[in-house]
Amino acid sequence: MNKTKVIVVGQGIAGTMLSWFLYKEGIDFVVIDDNISNTPSRTAAGIINPVTGRRVVTVWMDDILLPFAERTYKTMADFLNITAISSTSIIDFFPNPFMKESFLKKISQGAPYISIIDEKNYFSEYFQYEFGVGKIAPAYIVHLQNLLPAWRQFLLKNNLLISSSFKFSELKVDKNQINYQNIAAEKIIFCDGSPGNHNPFFSLLPFALNKGEALILDIPGLPSDMVYKKSMTLAPFGKEGVFWVGTNYLWDFDDDMPTESFRKHTEEVLKSWLKIPFRIVEHKAAIRPATVERRPFVGFHPLYPHVGILNGLGTKGCSLAPYFAAQLVAHITQNAPILPEADVNRFARILSRTEIS
Numbered sequence: 001m002n003k004t005k006v007i008v009v010g011q012g013i014a015g016t017m018l019s020w021f022l023y024k025e026g027i028d029f030v031v032i033d034d035n036i037s038n039t040p041s042r043t044a045a046g047i048i049n050p051v052t053g054r055r056v057v058t059v060w061m062d063d064i065l066l067p068f069a070e071r072t073y074k075t076m077a078d079f080l081n082i083t084a085i086s087s088t089s090i091i092d093f094f095p096n097p098f099m100k101e102s103f104l105k106k107i108s109q110g111a112p113y114i115s116i117i118d119e120k121n122y123f124s125e126y127f128q129y130e131f132g133v134g135k136i137a138p139a140y141i142v143h144l145q146n147l148l149p150a151w152r153q154f155l156l157k158n159n160l161l162i163s164s165s166f167k168f169s170e171l172k173v174d175k176n177q178i179n180y181q182n183i184a185a186e187k188i189i190f191c192d193g194s195p196g197n198h199n200p201f202f203s204l205l206p207f208a209l210n211k212g213e214a215l216i217l218d219i220p221g222l223p224s225d226m227v228y229k230k231s232m233t234l235a236p237f238g239k240e241g242v243f244w245v246g247t248n249y250l251w252d253f254d255d256d257m258p259t260e261s262f263r264k265h266t267e268e269v270l271k272s273w274l275k276i277p278f279r280i281v282e283h284k285a286a287i288r289p290a291t292v293e294r295r296p297f298v299g300f301h302p303l304y305p306h307v308g309i310l311n312g313l314g315t316k317g318c319s320l321a322p323y324f325a326a327q328l329v330a331h332i333t334q335n336a337p338i339l340p341e342a343d344v345n346r347f348a349r350i351l352s353r354t355e356i357s
């Protein structure tokens with residue numbers, strides 16, 4: 001029997017961050033991940049946008065989550081010798097005069113992060129636009145396509161990752177011990193993303209899964225140091241001249257496959273927006289682990305105190321995962337409290353009905 005302290009299920013951005021903070025604290029752990037390609041962490045653009053929605057509202061806990069995320073990605077980048085995060089600006093092309101007006105109104109009210117770009121023709125070499133341009137800064141791009149494989153390689157090299165599918169039928173949860181195959185652990189923490197909706201310990205939680213798609217494009221010549229936004233978002237994706245465009249939010253879906261309708265719609269949008277040629281190289285789709293009240297699920301099960309969760313990151317995994325992974329590890333090491341709005345124990349009554357056969 002191999003002994004460890006924590007089994008982490010999943011190496012998306014949640015499991016990556018959790019295992020990183022466990023590693024930093026010197027806590028023994030092993031990660032189990034099946035490495036499937038169409039997960040949200042392997043599909044996302046990695047954008048951290050400090051404002052949200054048509055009304056340009058500052059995101060939840062921006063002053064805490066964003067600096068914490070930036071610091072964490074930078075520290076990981078140094079450790080792994082990769083680029084994990086870049087600071088950027090989001091160039092917001094107003095789709096109509098009303099959007100410009102409401103942006104200006106927000107600026108006059110002193111809203112942070114947003115400004116107007118006065119120069120009328122700055123982007124006209126690349127884009128068609130009529131109603132001016134706003135700027136959101138600082139924003140960030142997390143380079144998930146660098147970070148996730150680099151951390152996976154580190155874990156594999158140090159015998160800290162089992163590359164296989166986790167099977168609930170082989171899990172035994174006793175009062176003081178977790179057994180999985182030939183591993184004995186003190187705790188197991190599920191960072192399993194949307195499959196968490198069927199996780200026997202946490203399936204009663206109010207998930208509201210949501211499918212999203214993106215195209216990967218070659219756009220030679222388009223400057224790669226900014227994110228561009230109109231009705232869709234166009235973001236640099238790893239290499240010079242390669243871009244990510246998305247996305248949709250489908251609440252009603254039959255599978256996690258890319259759809260023809262998204263591809264066609266996106267092509268039409270791009271043709272009317274971009275003045276320079278583009279080529280589609282890939283079409284991706286994945287299911288976001290969103291939640292009804294748009295807050296994550298963090299902590300331990302009220303009936304099974306050695307079974308934990310870090311999930312429900314919805315559309316904002318890149319900004320939420322670092323902070324709440326760190327909170328969960330501080331909870332394990334120092335019994336530090338988890339933020340009540342994120343603590344899974346806000347659903348203690350619902351979870352107390354969990355039945356494990």
Ligand SMILES: Cc1cc2nc3c(=O)[nH]c(=O)nc-3n(C[C@H](O)[C@H](O)[C@H](O)COP(=O)(O)OP(=O)(O)OC[C@H]3O[C@@H](n4cnc5c(N)ncnc54)[C@H](O)[C@@H]3O)c2cc1C
Pocket residue numbers: 009010011012013014015032033034035036039040041042043044045046047048164165166167191192193194195211212213214246247285286287288289310311312313314315316317318319
């Ligand atoms: C199109 C799209 C665009 C997005 N853009 C952004 C963005 O720009 N910025 C942002 O912050 N967020 C974005 N998101 C949301 C973001 O991707 C998610 O919030 C985040 O990836 C969730 O991470 P996770 O680790 O919780 O889940 P996942 O990414 O699903 O990771 C779960 C991991 O667990 C593994 N796993 C699950 N079950 C098992 C099992 N039984 N055995 C072994 N392994 C298992 C999976 O293979 C996976 O590796 C986007 C999502 C989509 C779909």
